[in-house]
Amino acid sequence: xxxxxxxxxxxxxxxxxxPHKFALWLFIVSxxxxxxxxxxxxxxxxxxxxxxxxxxxxxxxxxxxxIILSSxxxxxxxxxxxxxxxxxxxxLVAITTLLGMVFLVGQWLAWGQLVDMEVYFVGNPAGxxxxxxxGLHAFHLLSGIIFLIVVFVSSLKHKIHSGNLVxxxxxxxxxxxxxxxxxxxxxxxxxxx
Amino acid sequence: xxxxxxxxTGYHDEQWHAHGxxxxxxxTKYIFSQDHKVIAKxxxxxxxxxAIVGGILSSIFRLQLGFPDMSLExxxxxxxxxxTDTGKLDPEFYLALVTMHGTIMVFFVLTAGLxxxxxxxxxxxxxxxxxxxxxxxxxxxxxxxxxxxxxMLCSFFLKTGPAxxxxxxxxxxxxxxxxxxxxxxxxTLWLIAMALFIISSLLGGINxxxxxxxxxxxxxxxxxxxxxxWALFLTAVIGxxxxxxxxxxxxxxxxxxxxxxxxxLSDIYIGxxxxxxxxGSAILFQHLFWFLGHPEVYxxxxxxxxxxxxxxxxxxxxxxxxYRAMIGSLLGIAILSFVVWAHHxxxxxxxxxxxxxxxxxxLIIAVPSAVKVxxxxxxLWKGNIRFTPGMLFxxxxxxxxxxxxxxxxFLGNAAIDIPLxxxxxxxxxxxxxxxxxxxxxxxxxxxxxFPKMFGRMMDAKLGYIHFWLTFIGVYLVxxxxxxxxxxxxxxxxxxxxxxxxxxxxxDLNTFVSVAALxxxxxxxxxxxxxFYSIFRGRIAPANPWRSNTLEWTTPLHPGHGNWPGAIPxxxxxxxxxxxxxxxxxxxxxxxxxxxxxxxxLPHENDLIxxxxxxxxxxxxxxxxx
Numbered sequence: 001x002x003x004x005x006x007x008x009x010x011x012x013x014x015x016x017x018x019p020h021k022f023a024l025w026l027f028i029v030s031x032x033x034x035x036x037x038x039x040x041x042x043x044x045x046x047x048x049x050x051x052x053x054x055x056x057x058x059x060x061x062x063x064x065x066x067i068i069l070s071s072x073x074x075x076x077x078x079x080x081x082x083x084x085x086x087x088x089x090x091x092l093v094a095i096t097t098l099l100g101m102v103f104l105v106g107q108w109l110a111w112g113q114l115v116d117m118e119v120y121f122v123g124n125p126a127g128x129x130x131x132x133x134x135g136l137h138a139f140h141l142l143s144g145i146i147f148l149i150v151v152f153v154s155s156l157k158h159k160i161h162s163g164n165l166v167x168x169x170x171x172x173x174x175x176x177x178x179x180x181x182x183x184x185x186x187x188x189x190x191x192x193x
Numbered sequence: 194x195x196x197x198x199x200x201x202t203g204y205h206d207e208q209w210h211a212h213g214x215x216x217x218x219x220x221t222k223y224i225f226s227q228d229h230k231v232i233a234k235x236x237x238x239x240x241x242x243x244a245i246v247g248g249i250l251s252s253i254f255r256l257q258l259g260f261p262d263m264s265l266e267x268x269x270x271x272x273x274x275x276x277t278d279t280g281k282l283d284p285e286f287y288l289a290l291v292t293m294h295g296t297i298m299v300f301f302v303l304t305a306g307l308x309x310x311x312x313x314x315x316x317x318x319x320x321x322x323x324x325x326x327x328x329x330x331x332x333x334x335x336x337x338x339x340x341x342x343x344x345m346l347c348s349f350f351l352k353t354g355p356a357x358x359x360x361x362x363x364x365x366x367x368x369x370x371x372x373x374x375x376x377x378x379x380x381t382l383w384l385i386a387m388a389l390f391i392i393s394s395l396l397g398g399i400n401x402x403x404x405x406x407x408x409x410x411x412x413x414x415x416x417x418x419x420x421x422x423w424a425l426f427l428t429a430v431i432g433x434x435x436x437x438x439x440x441x442x443x444x445x446x447x448x449x450x451x452x453x454x455x456x457x458l459s460d461i462y463i464g465x466x467x468x469x470x471x472x473g474s475a476i477l478f479q480h481l482f483w484f485l486g487h488p489e490v491y492x493x494x495x496x497x498x499x500x501x502x503x504x505x506x507x508x509x510x511x512x513x514x515x516y517r518a519m520i521g522s523l524l525g526i527a528i529l530s531f532v533v534w535a536h537h538x539x540x541x542x543x544x545x546x547x548x549x550x551x552x553x554x555x556l557i558i559a560v561p562s563a564v565k566v567x568x569x570x571x572x573l574w575k576g577n578i579r580f581t582p583g584m585l586f587x588x589x590x591x592x593x594x595x596x597x598x599x600x601x602x603f604l605g606n607a608a609i610d611i612p613l614x615x616x617x618x619x620x621x622x623x624x625x626x627x628x629x630x631x632x633x634x635x636x637x638x639x640x641x642x643f644p645k646m647f648g649r650m651m652d653a654k655l656g657y658i659h660f661w662l663t664f665i666g667v668y669l670v671x672x673x674x675x676x677x678x679x680x681x682x683x684x685x686x687x688x689x690x691x692x693x694x695x696x697x698x699x700d701l702n703t704f705v706s707v708a709a710l711x712x713x714x715x716x717x718x719x720x721x722x723x724f725y726s727i728f729r730g731r732i733a734p735a736n737p738w739r740s741n742t743l744e745w746t747t748p749l750h751p752g753h754g755n756w757p758g759a760i761p762x763x764x765x766x767x768x769x770x771x772x773x774x775x776x777x778x779x780x781x782x783x784x785x786x787x788x789x790x791x792x793x794l795p796h797e798n799d800l801i802x803x804x805x806x807x808x809x810x811x812x813x814x815x816x817x818x
Contacts, residue, residue, distance in 0.1 A: 019326040019407040026399040033437035122453040
């Protein structure tokens with residue numbers, strides 16, 4: 001190396017997104033495609049006629065509130081991590097995880113409410129779709145909870161702090177996405193059921 | 194974690210040396226390997242296995258079609274109960290054969306075998322990266338594909354046979370186990386295998402896109418990417434957008450089959466008895482399926498087009514004609530692929546106005562396709578052509594792309610499609626433009642990059658024999674099918690000899706079958722050449738085709754990490770062949786303009802100053818993460 005050296009802190013990279021974060025966004029795109037196709041199938045099927053009329057379970061309102069609250073808390077946790085308040089971070093991630101589980105239990109109760117209204121999984125597709133949409137979302141949410149638990153464990157080991165935020169950021173992105181996905185599905189069902 | 198990231202981003206040379214000292218056991222090196230080159234070979238070998246299986250299946254049903262009176266008793270040791278007491282092929286097994294031939298060839302050979310091999314192999318090598326963005330996910334991608342292969346293979350050994358509702362698995366045929374034997378256990382295994390396959394494709398696709406966007410070496414801008422990378426990039430994008438939709442379609446089908454829902458079923462009577470399923474729609478499945486299914490044919494086709502671009506430019510010793518037009522047409526094809534799916538459904542009672550829209554959109558695809566064809570021809574025009582086996586297969590691809598593409602213009606018109614729908618005309622069309630063309634792209638790629646994969650050369654003479662037999666054979670198989678189709682032969686039929694109207698075509702069918710068997714036999718020349726050359730082939734020179742791209746700057750047997758020293762920096766596009774004034778007829782991408790004063794164009798001289806400035810930057814890796 002000659003004398004003409006310039007040290008730069010951030011090399012000019014083609015794209016400044018971390019590769020793992022970018023991969024997560026692509027994963028989110030593929031999930032979006034699954035739900036986009038299912039909700040458009042819902043609309044197409046509805047246009048065919050022979051559609052069942054039913055009310056959505058009231059439990060969906062509570063679960064929606066739970067998932068929005070959990071997103072807000074996790075965001076707070078992210079701010080805590082950025083400010084190196086590690087204890088607060090651990091507590092907030094734990095509460096978020098619990099709220100995620102509460103959400104899943106709530107969805108299960110909502111299915112019970114549907115059964116009480118005589119809307120079954122096996123029967124008119126109008127009802128089956130509600131089970132498929134909420135069930136598939138719950139399945140993805142389960143992966144989000146596993147991610148949260150991973151983050152919780154690494155926060156216990158003080159591995160998440162302002163200098164090492166990649167995993168936390170990915171978790172926050174994924175969790176916000178899952179929350180937003182549910183809000184989309186819920187609003188969609190309110191308008192189209 | 195940090196070390197891993199630093200290594201995969203490919204900026205840090207120290208990390209690579211550290212990595213080289215890892216001890217690798219046989220298992221981590223060849224089986225559960227995270228090295229993209231090994232994973233590529235795993236995809237290739239598995240793809241070759243499936244191609245043989247798919248080819249044998251087609252040989253069996255061509256025997257039935259070409260020689261309807263022949264006794265197939267000699268196949269009993271293999272097929273057992275699928276040969277009837279009279280020595281004939283079981284009609285339901287015939288349907289299973291065509292179904293599995295389609296499934297295996299489209300998904301297992303031309304998607305996993307083609308994209309899986311060349312995306313894994315070429316992306317890191319040609320963009321200058323140590324490995325994929327995530328070697329672990331890449332490894333998972335292969336093993337999900339392997340698991341999918343095992344499940345699909347198992348379905349052959351069921352008593353009720355593999356899935357037999359066609360590779361498109363339309364319900365209600367595929368949804369009702371009573372409908373056909375193949376819709377019992379075979380269909381269940383088909384759905385499980387495809388679910389695993391979709392996971393594999395998504396893991397692979399996400400990795401390919403991330404790698405291309407994030408891990409290009411210094412100077413490798415998007416307008417300096419080889420066209421192979423552009424094609425593989427867009428293939429992965431199409432896959433990430435369309436495979437989830439197939440997953441949705443398959444998921445609802447699974448619920449219909451195994452849980453009794455009615456997404457696709459309504460008003461069905463079996464033996465006079467009405468089924469309880471009400472309110473579903475079989476057409477819904479077709480919409481969901483073809484929203485994947487049509488992009489899927491471009492997932493199959495684009496890698497072949499990319500490989501061909503690279504090989505034709507290299508072996509014509511000319512810059513690719515219309516580099517940006519090539520990228521534009523790839524983009525155009527990729528975008529249009531998502532808005533034409535209903536041209537597979539003109540006979541579903543679609544609103545004619547909607548049909549016209551899909552017809553126009555379909556015909557527009559002819560424009561980017563023609564751009565590509567003319568660019569290939571213009572690249573070849575007055576080139577200093579070297580007919581390597583890879584080059585011959587690339588030219589063969591262009592030929593099939595033209596002759597099969599022309600009939601696509603017919604079939605894209607609803608008015609012509611309706612009488613030709615599900616006839617052998619369609620079979621001829623898609624086998625030429627998609628199947629044979631992509632297959633030739635794959636073979637071209639294998640011949641061209643074999644020296645990089647295995648460090649040895651394949652035998653060129655055997656390659657020429659393989660090419661000519663296959664090229665002529667494919668035309669002899671599929672060209673007559675156009676006439677059979679225009680005469681109205683429906684596809685997927687077990688036998689036509691019962692219909693007087695089709696008797697006059699028996700000879701032609703026999704001819705097609707003989708040609709098909711000859712093509713199949715010719716592939717064994719390739720197989721011998723391939724496996725023999727892996728062990729006994731002539732040792733390859735470092736850059737056997739005198740090519741510009743980065744993969745030829747690696748050692749003959751690149752280790753995990755690809756370049757022993759620093760990754761080369763890229764200064765120019767990959768198509769500087771026969772540049773006026775240059776000493777050699779090629780200037781590799783890593784040669785800066787400051788070293789080629791004699792051949793620089795005026796605007797390239799201006800870039801020299803920028804090069805100097807770039808080189809003075811030293812990247813401090815420790816602070817970048």
